[in-house]
Amino acid sequence: MALFTLGINHRTAPLSVREQVAFHAEELRRALGDLLGGARAQEAAILSTCNRTELYCQAESPERVSQWLAEYRRLAPDDIAPYLYVHPEREAVRHAFRVASGLDSMVLGEPQILGQMKEAVRIAREEGSLGATLNKLFQNSFAVAKDVRSTTAIGANIVSMAAAAVRLAGRIFERIDEQRVLFIGAGEMIELCATHFAAQKPKQIVVANRTVDRGRALAERFGATAIRLEDVAGRLQEFDIVITCTASQLPILGLGLVERAIKSRRHRPMFMVDLAVPRDVEVEVGELDDVFLYTVDDLAQIVEEGMEARQSAVVSAETIVDARVDAFLHWLHARDSVPLIRALRDSAERMRRHELDHALKLLARGDDPAAVLEQLSQRLTNKFLHAPTQALHQADGNRSEQQALISRLFHLHSD
Incomplete structure (x- = not known):
C-alpha cells in the first residue's frame, strides 16, 4: 500500500469543474464507505x-x-483527469x-482550512477509515500548523477586505461591541x-437592500x-458604522444626506x-470632519501590506514544514521494518526455546551443569x-557490500 494525495483545487481547475467533485458534509460518510468498501483504499480521508477536493489515501494506486x-x-474519467494532481509519499x-498551515490556500495563511481539515479527519475517524498512517499524518499536520502560526507571522496580518474593515473600525471606536x-x-x-463584524458582537446590525427578502435572509x-x-x-443617523457595496451605477449616499445624519448625531x-x-x-x-470614509483602494493597500508581511x-514556515516532513517519513519507513523485526525476533525466540529445552533435558538426566551451560552457549x-x-x-559480486553490512549490524571493527 502506498501513501498519496489525489486532488483538485483552485489552482488546477475552475469553479465549474471543482463543484462537480465537491462533497457536502452529509455525503462524506457514504463516500468514505464506498471508497473503502471496494478495496480501493485501505485508509482514506x-x-x-x-x-x-482532496483524497488522502493509503491505497494500492x-x-x-x-x-x-x-x-x-x-x-467521464477524461473530463476530470486534466485537472487532477497526485502527490506521492514525500510530496x-x-x-x-x-x-x-494555510500555505496552499487562495488567501495565504488563512486559518479556516485547519478547522476544515480537522472536521474531515473527525468524520473519517468516526467512519473507521483512518488507520495508523493517516492518523499519524494528520496529527503531525495539526502540530505543524500550530508551530507555523506560533513561530512565524504567517497569520498575523490583515489579508482580506472584510478583516481590514474591522481593523480600521477598531482604530476609530475603542469598542465595536458598543456600536x-x-x-x-x-x-x-x-x-x-x-x-x-458579527464576530465583534456589535450592539445592533441592520441590513438594507433593494430586495427585502434577500436582505432578510442575510x-x-x-x-x-x-x-x-x-x-x-431616514435612519442613517442611527448608525456608527456603515458598510456599503451595491451594484448601483450612481451614488446612493450623497453629501447632503450624510451631512444631515452627522448633524442629527451631534457630530x-x-x-x-x-x-x-x-x-x-x-x-x-x-x-466632512466627522466622517471617516474608506474606499476599496484604501482597504486594498492594507491588504497588500498584510500580504507582503505574510510572504x-x-x-520560515516552509523550513518548519520540510523538517517535519523528514521526521514523519523516518517514522513511516521505520514502520516498514516492523514485520521483518518481528520475524527476526520470532526466529531467535524459537532457537532459544529449542536449545533451552535441550539443556533442561541434559540437566534432568544428571549431566554436569557447567558443561550443559557451556554447550548451551x-x-x-x-x-x-x-x-x-x-x-x-x-x-558473489556483492561480497564487499555483504561484508560492510554485517560489520555494521554486528558493530565489528577492522582491527
Missing part, C-alpha cells in the same frame, strides 16, 4: 471545501482512486502540512464583512434586522467603508551466526 472519484460523481506529506452597524447590499462582499444569519434601501435616508463620528465600484458614497463625503514569513552462538556466515560464503 476526504477534504472538500469551496477551493479544493492513485489510478484506482481516480477511477472511483469519476464513477462516484458520474463523470503527499509535505502537501498535507502546507495545507494545514450600531448598517450594511447596505446583500452580496458576497457584504456577507463576508457581516461575518467579520440578516437572519447574524441575528440582525432587514430594512428597505429607501429607508436608509459623533461615523465610520464608512465604500466597497462598491462604481462608488456608493459621493467623494465629497470624505471631506516574508513563508520561508556454544549451540546458541552457532545457530545465531549460521545465517550471516552462510550469506558471506555464498556472496
